[in-house]
Amino acid sequence: MSEELGQEIRELxxxxxxxxxxxxxxxxxxxxxxxxxFEHLGLPVLKRTQKTxxxxxxxxxxxxxxxxxASPLPRACCAGAQLTKLKSTYVDxxxxxxxxxxxxxxxxxxxxxxxxxxxxxxxxxxxxxxxTELGQRIRKSLSSRRRADVLLVRTTAxxxxxxx
Numbered sequence: 001m002s003e004e005l006g007q008e009i010r011e012l013x014x015x016x017x018x019x020x021x022x023x024x025x026x027x028x029x030x031x032x033x034x035x036x037x038f039e040h041l042g043l044p045v046l047k048r049t050q051k052t053x054x055x056x057x058x059x060x061x062x063x064x065x066x067x068x069x070a071s072p073l074p075r076a077c078c079a080g081a082q083l084t085k086l087k088s089t090y091v092d093x094x095x096x097x098x099x100x101x102x103x104x105x106x107x108x109x110x111x112x113x114x115x116x117x118x119x120x121x122x123x124x125x126x127x128x129x130x131x132t133e134l135g136q137r138i139r140k141s142l143s144s145r146r147r148a149d150v151l152l153v154r155t156t157a158x159x160x161x162x163x164x
Contacts, residue, residue: 001091001137001138001141002087002091002092005083005086005087005091005134006087008083009080009083009084009087012076012079012080012083013027013076013080015076021036021040021041021073022040023036023040027077027080027081027084028084030054030055030057030058031054031055033055033057033077034054034055034056034057035055036073037055037057037065037071037073037074037077038055041071041073043065043070043071043074044065046061046064046065047060047061057077059078059081062074062077062078062081063078066078083134086128086129086134086135086138089123089127090123090128090138091138093123094123094142104142125142
């Protein structure tokens with residue numbers, strides 16, 4: 001799956017929508033992306049960073065720029081960023097965490113100062129998208145091979161509500 005995603009990311013940058021920039025640039029460089037989007041393509045500057053006052057190219061800004069009728073480049077950047085994030089955070093990282101018995105030991109952390117729901121951490125498996133095909137494939141690869149394996153997550157808040 002990692003190689004397949006890597007190929008998909010490379011293909012994304014070969015598409016006409018990304019060639020619209022007129023030059024090669026590094027998607028991972030907010031500075032280069034900002035120059036291409038706002039100086040070369042003349043897209044409206046929606047926000048600047050607080051610290052350096054450079055162009056904001058965060059996910060929120062790119063999603064706003066990707067709304068129709070927009071240049072196809074911000075949409076491609078959003079897609080590329082999402083694919084890269086899923087690849088590096090889950091597809092490439094999780095196999096290294098698998099224990100010799102084939103299981104993925106994953107400790108839960110209590111959220112909200114000990115009173116919130118239990119959360120997965122490093123990486124947070126709850127952040128894997130549910131509605132996308134890729135998210136479903138990643139989730140399916142994590143499912144148990146044995147029907148008897150169950151994950152039970154409980155918090156005292158939920159037990160109190162259920163008992164009242």
